[in-house]
Amino acid sequence: MNLDTNYLGLTLRNPLIVGASPCCDDIDVCRRLETAGAAALVMHSLFEEQVEFEEAARYRLLEGTAESNPEARDYFPNLEDYSLTPDLYLRQLARLKATLKIPVIASLNGYRPGGWVDHARRIEATGADALELNLYSLPTDPDTDADTIESDQLFIIRGVIESVTIPVSVKLSPWHTAPAHFIREVELCGAKGVVLFNRFYQPDFDIEDLEVKPQLRLSDSSELLLRLRWLSIVSPHAKLSLAASGGVHTSEDVIKSVLAGAHATQLVSAILRHGPGVVTDILYGLVNWMEAHDYENLGQVRGALNLSRCPDPAAHERANYVKILQSWKV
Numbered sequence: 001m002n003l004d005t006n007y008l009g010l011t012l013r014n015p016l017i018v019g020a021s022p023c024c025d026d027i028d029v030c031r032r033l034e035t036a037g038a039a040a041l042v043m044h045s046l047f048e049e050q051v052e053f054e055e056a057a058r059y060r061l062l063e064g065t066a067e068s069n070p071e072a073r074d075y076f077p078n079l080e081d082y083s084l085t086p087d088l089y090l091r092q093l094a095r096l097k098a099t100l101k102i103p104v105i106a107s108l109n110g111y112r113p114g115g116w117v118d119h120a121r122r123i124e125a126t127g128a129d130a131l132e133l134n135l136y137s138l139p140t141d142p143d144t145d146a147d148t149i150e151s152d153q154l155f156i157i158r159g160v161i162e163s164v165t166i167p168v169s170v171k172l173s174p175w176h177t178a179p180a181h182f183i184r185e186v187e188l189c190g191a192k193g194v195v196l197f198n199r200f201y202q203p204d205f206d207i208e209d210l211e212v213k214p215q216l217r218l219s220d221s222s223e224l225l226l227r228l229r230w231l232s233i234v235s236p237h238a239k240l241s242l243a244a245s246g247g248v249h250t251s252e253d254v255i256k257s258v259l260a261g262a263h264a265t266q267l268v269s270a271i272l273r274h275g276p277g278v279v280t281d282i283l284y285g286l287v288n289w290m291e292a293h294d295y296e297n298l299g300q301v302r303g304a305l306n307l308s309r310c311p312d313p314a315a316h317e318r319a320n321y322v323k324i325l326q327s328w329k330v
């Protein structure tokens with residue numbers, strides 16, 4: 001059975017990637033993930049805020065502010081606590097590259113143009129096989145329109161792509177007005193792939209203490225449906241690689257993602273919940289399903305149910321929505 005897949009120009013031994021998360025913080029866990037069958041891994045992100053904090057702290061030290069002002073000294077931690085953060089990231093990347101045989105994808109996470117983008121070059125120089133760019137922004141200003149947000153994002157994407165030679169993928173928000181169009185724009189910038197989708201942290205309300213509670217819930221398979229829809233719509237046209245992220249927990253989820261057109265799937269919640277062994281279980285289920293359905297390679301499965309190839313394209317579209325709504329009775 002041939003599970004090879006081409007993702008961002010890299011040949012992966014199967015479509016299971018460990019998504020950006022703390023899974024890659026521990027070398028031993030990464031080794032276990034590789035042994036369990038993971039085909040690549042994405043490091044947790046280096047955040048724009050981390051980079052800028054380090055730069056601001058260095059500047060203050062150089063200017064003497066942090067030394068001369070006791071309040072500032074309280075505010076800025078010891079040099080060792082903050083100034084090495086991006087350096088530590090690169091050191092972890094170097095360690096992963098030295099230990100693992102599978103590709104290691106670094107991740108940059110930001111939302112504004114700026115110096116943090118220069119870190120793409122340092123990431124490339126340290127040996128990352130690819131770079132995933134996560135443009136996590138939460139526009140709260142009603143004066144900022146969608147066009148401005150998208151133009152800013154494309155500006156950042158172009159800047160990163162022009163500064164490195166390794167393949168760059170972009171992890172997208174599902175909340176674009178016209179995702180298919182935006183993905184084409186991302187492709188025109190030179191990105192080699194897109195990850196559908198980023199999963200936004202959503203705070204809850206505490207109605208007794210009247211507080212907004214930060215929380216991070218792990219996903220379940222129901223979240224995959226949004227990914228399946230957009231993979232199906234985008235895959236007939238896209239020339240870049242497509243990865244599903246969000247709600248991939250089982251071999252069925254991987255099969256569905258590939259049928260929708262994904263070249264790869266990223267797992268985080270499933271690994272955090274069940275440990276590295278879940279990767280082996282999923283691969284086992286994938287191979288069994290392919291054998292039972294007489295598939296010899298993943299290429300035969302990819303896109304078989306996307307918008308242009310599924311037997312009933314209306315099932316993806318508005319017509320089916322009306323039918324489904326009318327099927328409910330009280």
Ligand SMILES: Cc1cc2nc3c(=O)[nH]c(=O)nc-3n(C[C@H](O)[C@H](O)[C@H](O)COP(=O)(O)O)c2cc1C
Nearest residue numbers: 019020021044045134199219245246247267268269
């Ligand atoms: C604890 C945790 C940490 C994460 N850290 C990052 C990160 O650093 N960068 C990033 O792009 N995504 C991050 N994510 C998002 C995941 O990469 C992924 O997109 C999301 O969890 C959906 O996938 P899942 O359903 O398999 O969990 C994180 C998710 C979790 C649960």
